[in-house]
Amino acid sequence: MSRRSIRFRLTIWFSLALGAGLILFALAIWISMRELLLGDVRQLLRHQIANSQAYVESELREPRVELGEELSEFSAAFNPGTYLRVTNSQGVVIFDSNRSFPWSSGRYRVKWNGKPFMVLVSQRVVAGEPWTFAVSASLEEAETLLNRLRILFFILIPLVLLIASVGGRWLSRRALKPVDEMTAAAKSVGAANLSERLSVPHTGDELERLAEAWNSMLARLEESLKRLSRFTADASHELRTPLAIIRTTAELAARRPRPAEVYRDALNQVTAESERMTRLLEHLFFLARVDAEVVEMPQSTFDLAPLVEKLCSQISVIAVAKQLRIHYERSQERTLVLGNEAAIQRLILALLDNAVKYSRGNSEVHIALKNAANQVSLEVIDSGPGITESELPLIFERFYRGHHSQDGAKEGSGLGLSLAAGLAERNNARIEVVSQPGKGSTFRVLFQPVA
Numbered sequence: 177m178s179r180r181s182i183r184f185r186l187t188i189w190f191s192l193a194l195g196a197g198l199i200l201f202a203l204a205i206w207i208s209m210r211e212l213l214l215g216d217v218r219q220l221l222r223h224q225i226a227n228s229q230a231y232v233e234s235e236l237r238e239p240r241v242e243l244g245e246e247l248s249e250f251s252a253a254f255n256p257g258t259y260l261r262v263t264n265s266q267g268v269v270i271f272d273s274n275r276s277f278p279w280s281s282g283r284y285r286v287k288w289n290g291k292p293f294m295v296l297v298s299q300r301v302v303a304g305e306p307w308t309f310a311v312s313a314s315l316e317e318a319e320t321l322l323n324r325l326r327i328l329f330f331i332l333i334p335l336v337l338l339i340a341s342v343g344g345r346w347l348s349r350r351a352l353k354p355v356d357e358m359t360a361a362a363k364s365v366g367a368a369n370l371s372e373r374l375s376v377p378h379t380g381d382e383l384e385r386l387a388e389a390w391n392s393m394l395a396r397l398e399e400s401l402k403r404l405s406r407f408t409a410d411a412s413h414e415l416r417t418p419l420a421i422i423r424t425t426a427e428l429a430a431r432r433p434r435p436a437e438v439y440r441d442a443l444n445q446v447t448a449e450s451e452r453m454t455r456l457l458e459h460l461f462f463l464a465r466v467d468a469e470v471v472e473m474p475q476s477t478f479d480l481a482p483l484v485e486k487l488c489s490q491i492s493v494i495a496v497a498k499q500l501r502i503h504y505e506r507s508q509e510r511t512l513v514l515g516n517e518a519a520i521q522r523l524i525l526a527l528l529d530n531a532v533k534y535s536r537g538n539s540e541v542h543i544a545l546k547n548a549a550n551q552v553s554l555e556v557i558d559s560g561p562g563i564t565e566s567e568l569p570l571i572f573e574r575f576y577r578g579h580h581s582q583d584g585a586k587e588g589s590g591l592g593l594s595l596a597a598g599l600a601e602r603n604n605a606r607i608e609v610v611s612q613p614g615k616g617s618t619f620r621v622l623f624q625p626v627a
């Protein structure tokens with residue numbers, strides 16, 4: 177177990193905390209036990225003194241009494257180790273049941289014959305004069321008990337600590353085993369096998385959440401890698417055609433001397449293709465940046481109505497040329513939405529652009545801004561060729577162009593709707609399409625309502 181592993185640190189900290197707790201616990205027990213035992217002995221001594229005083233007083237009331245003898249009889253009933261010394265007010269020792277006992281040490285606890293004793297000396301008034309009573313009691317029993325307790329603690333604490341640290345080590349190893357597995361699995365993940373996932377332990381704990389977080393990170397990584405390679409493939413594929421046209425046009429023109437207008441035509445075609453390429457590249461790069469989420473889109477609350485109105489009047493310039501009518505139906509309700517205004521403008525423009533592009537001449541494009549139960553939506557309805565059921569799931573794909581737009585007559589790159597979908601996603605909006613082939617299409621954008 178390496179010193180820097182969580183398992184090692186957990187075991188150490190756990191053992192230290194447990195050890196400190198156990199020592200405190202043992203100390204508390206030992207001290208209270210000692211207080212209890214010594215308190216009992218002290219109580220006993222106080223009793224003994226009170227009894228002795230009462231006895232001396234009662235004996236003194238009797239005529240011609242031999243106090244020393246009486247006290248000797250009295251003390252014969254004491255427990256072994258309990259001695260009594262009585263001194264009268266003149267300092268004469270009237271009685272001493274153990275003359276060799278170190279009464280005069282003045283200490284509360286003394287050793288005699290190698291054994292521990294507690295001594296209590298107290299002045300009591302006997303027949304109006306201050307007498308001194310000294311009593312002793314053996315502490316042997318109490319000390320033996322305390323010693324035994326101490327030995328028990330000295331053995332038990334290290335034993336419990338040992339068991340607990342071994343157990344703790346085992347537990348932490350068991351608990352952290354999935355982390356080791358995850359580390360091993362994570363080490364083996366590379367660009368080639370990004371689709372692999374860690375197995376998620378269904379324990380409902382932090383490790384399950386960690387594995388899930390890992391997996392969703394892998395999923396996002398995989399997704400962005402896929403996007404990146406798709407972008408590279410798409411870009412190279414799309415750029416190949418205009419490049420080929422430029423090259424063949426130039427080669428054909430340069431093969432032999434030609435009249436000036438042929439050169440001019442060729443150069444015009446080269447310019448047109450270069451312009452198409454530039455537009456395509458700009459589109460493509462913007463799309464890639466939206467996809468990669470590097471384009472900043474600060475969100476704010478704004479009213480859609482003036483924006484839609486502005487876009488309608490912009491698009492009507494193109495519509496007029498195609499003899500199309502733009503009909504804008506504005507909402508009576510408030511149409512506040514939350515999102516990035518520039519991004520939403522681009523989104524709406526892509527839809528309007530398509531509606532105008534795919535509408536037949538002399539028809540109408542209907543644009544309706546609505547607010548139903550706090551859900552702001554924008555509908556763009558055209559009476560163009562519509563989109564077949566099989567095409568519907570494909571139109572938001574990058575570079576997908578429907579069969580009726582393949583004829584080349586209509587400008588387009590197949591990027592408009594995929595950009596619109598990307599922008600919608602970044603602005604918490606949703607695009608829905610309903611279409612009837614031959615009759616027209618309805619594109620509906622549902623915006624994020626303002627709370």
Ligand code: ADP
Nearest residue numbers: 530531534571577578581588589590591592593
């Ligand atoms: P583009 O218009 O450049 O081809 P888009 O991504 O905007 O690319 O659209 C993808 C395809 O979806 C179009 O080629 C077309 O087939 C279909 N489409 C989009 N909008 C409409 C519409 N309003 N009516 C009919 N077809 C549409």
